[in-house]
Amino acid sequence: VVSYTILITGCAEKGMILLAEDLFLHSPENDVASWNALIAANARHGQMRNAIDLFKRMDLEGTRPDGITFVGILSACAASGDLATGKLIHRSALEGSSLDDPVLATALLDMYSKAGDLGAAMAIFAAMAQRDVTAWNAIVAACARNGRFDRAERFFWVMAARDVISWTSMIAVLAQSGQIDRARLVFDEMPDKDLTAWNAMISAHAQHGDPRSALKLFRLMDLEGVHPDEITYVCALDSCSTLASP
């Protein structure tokens, strides 16, 4: 089972979900970890329906779901905005103890915020036993996504340690609230810039009437050895078309 689970996870990372399911079916036995691997694989690729079905089958076939299972299901709910299922799991399966596990609590928080319930997300964050960087990042993103840029920024400055994800969220917050100059300052201040951070910065300029700077950043990124992806090109092309037809 262990080797099968490794293979299932590997396939899922490459997006080969069907092969992953095939491996699962051919495995001599399956345990909670291999079920979880397959559920998470489907959840990550937007196969919400499959993820839920697997979850039910697992229960029927006598494998008890654990915290990891619920995280997989919750992230499927979050991705598809299925607040009903998410709430059901929160109430019936998790009860009170879920907040002891920061991973599970963050998945819950994220699910509520993506379903538009920022109040529930903040309540979970406040009640969490421990908050790691990911939990902080999740609450910053939760506020941002629900239009509470002021709160997002407050959380960002209050958090003890920030990683590249925190900084990128902050840049997006500043861009969405039209504070491009401040976004630039934050971008300069952030220690490590990855592809997503560059994309956030380039799109910020492309979206706010500064296509020239967007293209400058695009070239700069290349000079820094960061390779563009589809999003980068869309922003760059968008800037070109703005310049061509003012």
Next chain:
RNA sequence: GAGUGGUGUAAUAAUA
């Protein structure tokens, strides 16, 4: 090197 889980970036279109 020893199986499974959470957080960040744009546009457009569609749906509501």
